[in-house]
Each structure stands twice: as structure tokens, then as C-alpha cells.
Amino acid sequence: MAKMHTPAMEKIERRNARRKKPVKSTPAYESWKRFKRNKTAMIGLVVVCILILVAILAPLIAPYDYQTQDYTAMLQKPSGAHLFGTDQFGRDIFSRCIYGARYSLVIALFCTIAALFSGGLLGIIAGYFGGKVDTIIMRIMDIFQSIPMIMFAMCIVAVLGNGIPQLVCAIMFASMPTMARNNRAAILRVRGSDYIEASEAIGVGQWKMILKHMIPNAAGIMIIFFVGFLAVSILMMSSMSYIGVGLAAPTPEWGLILNDGKAYMMTAPFMMIFPALMIMVTCFAFNLLGDGLRDAFDPKMK
Amino acid sequence: MVKYIIKRILLLIPILLGVSAIIFILKTFTPGDPARQILGNNATQEQIDAKRDELGLNDPVPLQYVRYIGGVVTGDFGDSYRTGEPVLKEILPRLGVSGIITLGAVFIGAVLGVLLGILSALKKYTWVDSLVLVISMFFQSVPEFVVGLFLILIFAVNLHILPANGIETPLGFIMPMLCVGLASIASYTRITRSSMLEVMGEDYIRTARAKGQTEGKIVYSHALRNAIIPVVQSIGTGLANSIGGGMVIETVFAVPGVGKYIVDSITQRNYPSVLGGALIIAFVLTIINLLVDIAFVIIDPRLKTTIIAGGAKRKKAAKPKAA
Numbered sequence: 001m002a003k004m005h006t007p008a009m010e011k012i013e014r015r016n017a018r019r020k021k022p023v024k025s026t027p028a029y030e031s032w033k034r035f036k037r038n039k040t041a042m043i044g045l046v047v048v049c050i051l052i053l054v055a056i057l058a059p060l061i062a063p064y065d066y067q068t069q070d071y072t073a074m075l076q077k078p079s080g081a082h083l084f085g086t087d088q089f090g091r092d093i094f095s096r097c098i099y100g101a102r103y104s105l106v107i108a109l110f111c112t113i114a115a116l117f118s119g120g121l122l123g124i125i126a127g128y129f130g131g132k133v134d135t136i137i138m139r140i141m142d143i144f145q146s147i148p149m150i151m152f153a154m155c156i157v158a159v160l161g162n163g164i165p166q167l168v169c170a171i172m173f174a175s176m177p178t179m180a181r182n183n184r185a186a187i188l189r190v191r192g193s194d195y196i197e198a199s200e201a202i203g204v205g206q207w208k209m210i211l212k213h214m215i216p217n218a219a220g221i222m223i224i225f226f227v228g229f230l231a232v233s234i235l236m237m238s239s240m241s242y243i244g245v246g247l248a249a250p251t252p253e254w255g256l257i258l259n260d261g262k263a264y265m266m267t268a269p270f271m272m273i274f275p276a277l278m279i280m281v282t283c284f285a286f287n288l289l290g291d292g293l294r295d296a297f298d299p300k301m302k
Numbered sequence: 303m304v305k306y307i308i309k310r311i312l313l314l315i316p317i318l319l320g321v322s323a324i325i326f327i328l329k330t331f332t333p334g335d336p337a338r339q340i341l342g343n344n345a346t347q348e349q350i351d352a353k354r355d356e357l358g359l360n361d362p363v364p365l366q367y368v369r370y371i372g373g374v375v376t377g378d379f380g381d382s383y384r385t386g387e388p389v390l391k392e393i394l395p396r397l398g399v400s401g402i403i404t405l406g407a408v409f410i411g412a413v414l415g416v417l418l419g420i421l422s423a424l425k426k427y428t429w430v431d432s433l434v435l436v437i438s439m440f441f442q443s444v445p446e447f448v449v450g451l452f453l454i455l456i457f458a459v460n461l462h463i464l465p466a467n468g469i470e471t472p473l474g475f476i477m478p479m480l481c482v483g484l485a486s487i488a489s490y491t492r493i494t495r496s497s498m499l500e501v502m503g504e505d506y507i508r509t510a511r512a513k514g515q516t517e518g519k520i521v522y523s524h525a526l527r528n529a530i531i532p533v534v535q536s537i538g539t540g541l542a543n544s545i546g547g548g549m550v551i552e553t554v555f556a557v558p559g560v561g562k563y564i565v566d567s568i569t570q571r572n573y574p575s576v577l578g579g580a581l582i583i584a585f586v587l588t589i590i591n592l593l594v595d596i597a598f599v600i601i602d603p604r605l606k607t608t609i610i611a612g613g614a615k616r617k618k619a620a621k622p623k624a625a
Contacts, residue, residue, distance in 0.1 A: 040432065143320030146584040148546030151564065155576060158568040159328045235445050239550045242447050243565055258448070269455055276448045283443035291439070 031220070034296040041292020047285035055102040062095035066252045077270060084274040087260055093271060096252040097278050103253045104234055104282065107164060111233040112226055114172035119179025120222070126180065127187030128210055138184070141177040149174045150236055154245045162248040167240070171233050182225045186218040193217070220297035224290055231286035238279050254279045303599065310592050314585075321584045322371065322577065329573045330363050339571065340383050374581065380574035382567075389578035393560055397582070399469065400548055400559035403478050407544045408537060410483030415490025416533060420526065422491065423498035434491060442488035446547045450481040450554045467556035478555045482547045486540055493536050497529040504528075531602060538591040545583060 035041055054061060063083075070090035078085045084093035126137040144152070156170035190196060191214070199213055215222075238255030240246035247253050249260070254275045261271030337353035338345065345353075354360055358369060373380065379389040415438070422434035441449070457477065458466035465474045501507065502525055510520050549561030556562070560579055567575035 040436070139316070140320070143317050143324070145542075146317050146588055147321055147324075147580055148542050148549070148583065148587075150546040151549055151561075151580060151583070154549075154565065154568050155325060155328055155580065158571065158576065159332045231443060235443075239445050239447055242445075243550055243553045245565070245568060255445075258451070265451070265455065266459055269459075272451055272455075276444075276451065279448060280440075280444045283445075284440060287439050287443050291435075 031296040035292055038292045038295060040288050041295070044285045044288030044292060047281065048289055051101055051105065051282055051285065054098060055105045058098050058102045062092075062098040064092040064095040066096045066099040067091065067250045077268075085268065085270045087257075087271055088264060093257065093274055096257050097254070097275055099252040100254045100257060100275065100278060101282075103251060104237065107168065107237060107253070108230050108233040110168045111171040111175070111237070112229045114168055115175040115179045115229060115233075116222070116226060118172055119176035120183040122176065123180035123183030124187050124210060124215070127184040127191060128206075128214065134184075137180065141180050144173075145177040149178070150239060153236060154240060157240065157245050162246060164247065164251075167237060167246045170246075171236055174236075175229065175232070179225070179229070183218075183222060186221040186225075187214055189221070190214050190217045224294045224297060227286055227290040227293055231283040231290065234279065234283055234286070307592075307596060310595070314588055314592075317588055318581065318585060319371070322374070322581055323367065325577045325580050326363075326367050326370065329577060330366075332571065332573065336383055336573065370577075379578035379581070382575045383572045384570055384575075389574050392575065393563065393579060393582055396558055396560045396563050397586075399557060400545070400552065400561055402475060403482065403548050403552070403557065403559060404541065404544045406475060406479035407482035407486065407548065408540055410479055411486035411540065411544070412490050412533070412537060414483070415487040416494045416530070418487065419491040419494025419533075420498055420521065423495045423502065424521065426499060438488040438491040441484040444485070445550075446481045446485045447550050447554045449484055450477065450551055453477045453480065469557050474555070474557070478548070478551045478557055481551050481554075482544050485547055486544060489536065489540065490533060493533050494529065497532050498525060501525045501529040531598075535594070535598065538594045541590055542587055545587065
């Protein structure tokens with residue numbers, strides 16, 4: 001058959017010639033392609049990256065120290081000198097919000113990793129071994145789950161006291177049932193695959209099977225939970241510290257900054273608006289990112 | 303069916319025992335002496351020892367636990383350390399307040415969520431769909447208490463329409479309900495959307511269209527009726543989240559409900575009240591979930607197989623495949 005020489009064909013040929021090698025089509029690459037097309041998810045990714053940068057570069061960005069008190073400039077409205085205004089101790093709210101990104105993101109990250117390791121491990125064990133192990137683990141998780149998550153976390157903080165490690169511990173325990181359930185479901189989805197059966201047949205050991213074959217294949221779904229849970233833990237953390245259970249002053253956590261502003265809501269609403277916006281933007285970005293990842297990794301779930 | 307209900311009710315026992323055990327263990331690890339807390343700092347050591355004996359705090363923990371469970375069975379949840387009143391007597395009137403807020407919130411969340419879900423399913427992959435997604439995700443991303451604060455700023459401080467706190471007038475319920483309800487629309491929207499999309503592809507929808515049925519009637523009486531089932535089933539989990547969100551919101555609006563009672567008790571380290579509150583909430587939640595499941599089987603006999611056999615099916619799926 002004679003080769004066609006339409007302009008469009010030439011364009012395609014030229015493009016093909018420019019490409020040095022054909023693009024490999026791995027599942028990860030396909031997911032990334034799907035993710036890139038999703039505008040809202042990309043917005044989420046960009047915002048999350050900016051927030052991470054802000055958290056890392058906090059000392060460079062923040063014009064003041066987050067706990068320096070300046071009694072000559074108390075409760076000032078937002079201005080050039082104090083972008084978000086100042087609080088009742090004359091602390092710069094903009095600097096506190098910037099450092100808050102550091103605290104909130106790092107604590108949320110620790111909470112999520114802790115939850116993934118505890119609850120996730122239980123879920124993976126339950127999903128992999130099945131049978132009695134599964135029943136026992138999941139029944140215990142049912143018991144945990146019959147107390148609302150935030151209430152459970154608050155009870156634990158009440159016992160352990162305020163502080164960052166205590167808060168991480170509380171959120172970890174409270175989120176264990178959800179994490180276990182999700183990870184168990186993720187493992188069950190790959191449990192029945194042919195390659196698992198094949199590895200079983202060639203005598204791959206149990207732990208190697210879990211670590212090398214099942215977790216990498218269930219990783220896509222697990223990453224979705226991970227990102228989604230970052231938002232959940234920021235929400236929980238700020239709600240708890242807002243009502244005074246969790247972290248103690250002067251930590252510049254967003255919920256705590258809001259708690260500081262509570263008494264001045266009528267006279268100085270800006271004290272609450274900016275930290276509230278930070279929480280909103282952060283959780284919104286994480287949720288957008290999580291949703292985008294879900295569509296990218298798992299188009300069937302949409 | 304009867305066998306199933308009995309089985310589910312029996313399952314309540316280990317759940318409640320487990321919940322009380324968890325909180326009891328937490329309580330025993332708590333620093334501080336409850337006797338000193340009740341008597342205040344001026345009490346002598348003898349008085350404190352006598353109080354400890356009276357409260358049974360010198361007994362081994364398992365014995366204390368058994369005694370507590372014995373009390374719970376007869377409706378005695380212990381006395382509040384702060385007021386000395388029986389915990390049950392303090393919680394019961396608050397249960398109604400929290401119940402109204404939770405039900406109102408679930409109602410608001412479910413109605414808005416289902417409407418938005420239908421809208422985005424019918425306009426799938428258009429800007430309407432994206433807008434609905436963004437709106438519902440927005441409310442999912444904002445902590446309930448922040449919504450609450452903004453509502454207070456707008457409606458109480460600036461417009462003076464609604465009271466900023468308390469429930470002296472029924473109007474006081476509106477903002478707490480809205481805060482908790484709005485936070486939950488995202489999950490209802492998502493379930494409705496995917497369920498509607500699935501149903502709209504069914505053969506009977508095509509048949510209805512072929513017979514010339516109007517689009518509105520198709521959506522309402524053919525699609526929605528079938529698509530709504532998973533949505534209503536998710537209300538059980540929605541309730542748990544709404545109760546959790548309600549705890550924070552009741553504190554923000556100073557509403558005298560169970561949530562505020564528990565939060566106050568936590569900050570005052572008033573453990574009988576925390577324990578009692580948590581147990582009662584766990585009990586109510588489990589009962590509601592049971593009722594929802596039973597109601598479903600009665601309404602839609604098709605679900606009998608999925609709900610009743612749910613446990614058995616799950617077990618079978620979890621078992622390693624016999625190669």
C-alpha cells in the first residue's frame with residue numbers, strides 16, 4: 001500500500017521521529033497520564049507542593065518569630081507590617097500561620113504514618129491470613145469503631161495529657177479500625193489474582209509474598225487512603241485543639257490559633273479568618289489530590 | 303430472620319463489653335486521684351483514704367471492672383465526680399438534645415447530598431458535575447467548627463437573626479444542625495452519583511425511555527427508587543460521624559447535649575461521666591445500625607441475601623484460595 005502524504009500524517013511522522021524511543025506503558029505511567037489530565041487534581045498537587053515548601057522554608061518566609069510577643073502592637077488589623085494582623089499578645093498571625101503549616105503538616109504526616117503502620121498492618125494480616133485471624137482482628141476493630149473516632153481520640157488525650165506525641169498516639173488508635181478495614185479490602189482485591197496463586201505454587205514464603213507481591217500491587221489504593229487520611233488528621237487535630245484537647249499553647253497549630261481568637265471574635269474577626277483559611281485550603285488540596293489519585297489509580301472506582 | 307435479629311442483638315454484648323473495657327483501661331492509667339478530685343485540696347489523708355475505700359478504688363482493677371459492668375446491667379453508670387449525681391440521670395435529658403441535632407444534621411446532609419448527587423449524575427462530565435464535586439468537597443475539607451464560627455459571624459454577629467449559642471429558642475438548633483449536616487454532604491453526594499450512574503445504564507431505564515416515559519418520571523420513579531438504597535444504607539456510618547462532629551459543634555455553640563457533656567467531663571477528668579457517655583453512645587449507635595439493617599430487609603426483600611449472608615460471604619472471600 002502506498003504511503004499517504006497528507007499534512008496530518010507528516011506531522012505525526014515528524015513527531016514520531018523526534019521521539020528517541022517509544023514510551024513505555026507501565027501502569028504507573030498510565031496512572032500519571034490520567035492524573036495529569038485531571039485539572040482539579042493538578043491544582044491540589046500544586047497547592048500541596050506550595051504548602052510543603054512553606055513548611056520547609058518557614059523561617060525564611062515568616063517576617064517575625066511565632067512566639068515573640070510585642071505589647072506595643074496588640075490586636076492590630078491586617079496591615080503592611082502584619083499581613084494577617086496580630087493577636088492579643090502582639091504576635092504576628094501571619095508568622096504563626098506559616099509556622100503552623102510546619103506543625104500541622106508534620107503532625108498529620110506522623111499521625112498518618114502511625115495509623116498506616118498499626119491499622120494498616122492489622123488489615124494486611126487480616127486480609128492475607130483470613131479465617132480465624134481475620135475474624136478476631138475485625139471483630140476487635142468493630143468494637144473500636146462503635147465509638148465515634150474523634151471521641152475516642154479525645155478520651156485517649158484526656159488520659160495521656162496534651163502534647164504532640166500524645167496527640168499522634170490518640171489519632172493513631174482512633175483511626176486504626178478505618179485503616180485496618182481499608183487495607184484489608186485493598187489486600188483482598190489482589191488476594192485472588194492469578195500471580196498470587198502462581199507465587200503460592202512456586203513456594204514463595206508468606207512474608208515475602210506480602211511484602212513483595214501483595215503490598216506493591218495494593219499500593220495504589222493504599223496511597224489514596226494515605227493522602228485522604230492526611231486531610232482527616234488535620235481536621236481532627238484542629239478540631240481537638242480548638243476545644244482545648246490535644247495541643248497546648250504556644251504551639252502555632254492552626255486549631256490553637258483559632259482557639260486564641262475565640263474570645264476576640266466580635267472585635268477582631270481576622271484572628272480567626274486567616275488560620276481557618278489555612279485549614280480549609282490545606283484540607284481542600286489534600287482532598288482534591290486524593291480524589292485525583294483515586295481516579296488515576298483506579299478508574300473503575302469512579 | 304428472627305434468628306438473624308437475635309444473633310445481631312447477641313453481638314451487642316461483646317461490643318459493649320469491649321468498649322467499656324477500653325475506656326476502663328484508659329481510666330485506670332489516668333494520672334491523678336479521683337478521691338482527691340472529689341474532696342478538693344483541703345481534704346486530709348484520712349478523708350481521702352475513706353473516699354477511696356468508698357469508691358472501691360483500692361480493689362484490683364478487674365474487680366472494679368466487674369463491679370462496674372454489674373452496675374451498668376442494672377442501669378447504674380456510677381456517679382459523676384463533679385456533681386455527685388448519677389451519670390445516667392445527667393445524660394438522659396441531654397440525649398434528646400443531641401438526638402435532635404444529629405437527626406437534623408443527617409436529614410440536611412442526606413437531602414442536600416442526594417440532590418447534588420442526582421444533579422451531578424444527570425450532568426455527568428460537565429461543569430455542573432465538577433462544580434458539585436468542588437462544593438461537596440469544600441464542606442468535607444472545612445472542619446465543622448470553622449463552618450460554625452463563620453455562621454456565627456454572619457448570622458449572629460452581623461445579621462442578628464440567630465442566637466450565637468444555647469438552645470433557649472428552637473432557632474438555636476439551626477446552626478449546629480447546618481454545621482454537622484454540611485460536613486456530611488460529600489459522602490452522600492458521592493454514593494448517590496455513582497449509584498445513579500449505575501442505575502441509569504440499566505435495561506429497564508432504556509425500556510422506560512423507549513416507551514416514551516418523560517425524563518423526570520424516569521429519574522424519579524425508575525432510577526432514584528433503585529439508586530437510593532445504598533445511600534440510605536450509608537446513613538448508619540453517617541450517624542457515627544455526625545455524632546462525632548456533633549461533639550465539637552455542641553461545644554462551639556454551647557448546646558447542652560451529650561457531646562458537650564463528654565468534652566466537659568474529659569477536660570474535668572470526670573471519668574464516670576466519660577465512660578457512661580461513651581457507652582451510651584456506642585449502645586445507641588449499634589442499636590440504630592441494627593434497626594437500619596432490619597428495616598432494609600423488610601422494605602427490600604432482595605437485600606435479605608446481602609445483609610444476612612454478609613458475614614458468611616465476607617468470611618468466604620477472606621479465606622485463602624484453595625489452589
